[in-house]
Amino acid sequence: MNRQAPRRLLDLACQSLLRDEASAIAAVEWLPMELFPPLFTAALAGRHNKVLKAMVQAWPFPCLPLGALINHRQPYHDILRAALDGLDALLAQETRPRRWKLQFLNLQKRAHQEFWIVWAGTSADVCSLLEPDAPQPMRKRGIVDSLRSGPNIPWAPVELLVDLCLKRGVLDESLSYIIKKVSERRGLLHLCCKKLKVYAVSKRNINILDMVQLDSVQDLEVNCTWKLSTLRKFAPYLGQMCNLRRFLLSHVFTSFHTTLEQEEQCVSLVTSQFLSLSHLQELYLDDISFIKGHLDQILSCLKTPLETLSITNCMLLESDLRHLSEHQNVSQLKVLSFRRLNLTNISSGPLQFLLERASPTLQDLDLDECGIMDSQFMDLLPALSHCTQLMTLSFCENPISMTVLEHLLRHTIGLSKLNCVLYAAPLESYEERSSTIHLGRLAQVHAMLKHMLQELGRPSMVWFCAYPCPHCGYRTFYNPNPIL
Structure with missing residues (x-):
């Protein structure tokens, strides 16, 4: 019992x-x-x-x-x-x-x-x-703290620490009550927010931002379908987030009615806010229309080296990549993602130079769906072989051959920290007529890679082939059979 x-x-x-x-x-x-x-x-x-x-x-x-x-x-x-x-x-x-x-x-x-x-x-x-x-730094308390032993002690501000998500629609009951109390006790209650997500710039949300101690924000996500002119309204608030560590900006487009001069003015105002972000370490730019031809303008406003740079679903010029590879703030990158950037018609030189510069620190590299061809990949292999800290490498859904895959394995076998590679199914794995994956051929490819890993003394290095499921579209991993 x-x-x-x-x-x-x-x-x-x-x-x-x-x-x-x-x-x-x-x-x-x-x-x-x-x-x-x-x-x-x-x-x-x-x-x-x-x-x-x-x-x-x-x-x-x-x-x-x-x-x-x-x-x-x-x-x-x-x-x-x-x-x-x-x-x-x-x-x-x-x-x-x-x-x-x-x-x-x-x-x-x-x-x-x-x-x-x-x-x-x-x-x-x-x-x-x-x-x-x-x-x-938070609010200065030195004078107040020195008076705390006295009988009539003045109030020091109390910090309310909360993660905020500003979106459309009615505020939830709890957030409404927080805003009410902060508004009533201005100067005595400070609204501080370490993580801030902004999905809409409405009058109500602007009023909330006016209450937030913006230097408390360390993690910012601006994730909504905005016009560049809307981002311009938000820009002055961004410039006050001087302790920002992580910034994700997603889905910003330029209106057809925007003139070239207006676009340049908006881009200049937005990018100049980066001058205040002296602690920024992670920058994520996803589906941003104005980045094309302006990447150097953004980078020139960064004061400190980035640890993470993710530019996805964007259009870039070759000059953008060249400026990026030469910029001093990308020499200490740990994470680099170019997912869904079309690099097919862009010279591999700038990317090769970027990898060489970041090779002492780079840990994660994502080149998924970039349209990288055999010749481009071969150009990148020497630089990849020098990335001594690399732990994960992903280059799914790029049209490469089995020959390139073998060369890649031999160039990266000496990277002792590399333990996971997500590779594209080589062209030889596809049906010639239907252009669909042939699982039998793919299994043979994986068996050959596994055998090579054993021969070269790295049997624990994991290689997964990732391929979109023809039925649901979600990515499926093969090792050599489907596992997800």
Whole structure:
């Protein structure tokens, strides 16, 4: 007969205290700080919102990672409202309570989860787990901090850390309430956002952006079908995100009614914002019409070397690739993706030079669906063989022959870190009449590659052939039989 483990005395004490909410609220001011996390989680589980409100007003740590406690089974809005109401009532007072140290209310769902795990039954230095991971530099607090021992202590701004997704339609209830409280307590509540996604530039979304501490944004995705003129309206906000690390810009097109002069003005305004992005490490450009002929203009505004560069579904000139290969900010690339760039009629020289420059650091290379021909691929092989840090190489759906595939294997066999290659089915694997893949021939190709890997002492290197399924269009991997 199985017996349940006895409940801990701490859990029993929390449950006993919560049976009388009035007593629990009165006791909050005098509780040892070690009891705050377990009592907070117990109050949250029992939906004691009045107790939660009181605990926020006496929180003895610099950060309250509320978002890490939220899951789909709990009433998120009620919990959030209780926390914000407690904070709002506190900020309405002239001075703060004796023990209150809250500087950051973190609403990100995956932030500081280890803090609550520690208090589930193990011991650790809890304060070290609550060091705020907010972007730097944040608001200056030196003068305020020096006054905290006095009786009438002025308020320092409290940072609300939340990931934002601005799209069309009605705001969800929780975000609306956050915006309301920030608007009411301007100067005392700062809306900070580490991850920002923008799907629409409406008047409402612009008003929200005006409330955000834009220097807190580290990860930005602008992912919508915009005209270049719409992106121009957003550009000044981009320029204020001086701590941006990752930027994805997708689906921007130039209107037929836009004159060449207007386009140049818009591109100049947008690209000049990159001058402020002195911490940018990852840049993703997907389906951007204005990039053709303007890539050098973007690159010249970058102040620091990129670690990731992804240019996909775009049209480029050979001069764009030449400028790219010569630019100083691509010499330390770790990830390079040119997926669905049409390189068929472009000289392989610029790409070869780019690979040579990035060879000491490059770890992932994606050349899928670029229309690369045999002669171009042969030109790239010497540069590829010098990419000593390369771990993954993908060049699916390019019209190459078995001969090139064999040469590629022999040129990359010495790359000790290369463990995964996604290769295009060679031309010899296709049916001559229907131009569809012949699985028997493909199996023979894979068997031959596997045999060569064993002979050359690299049997653990994995080679997968990727080919679109003729029925659903999704990519299927063969090793040598279909596995996905």
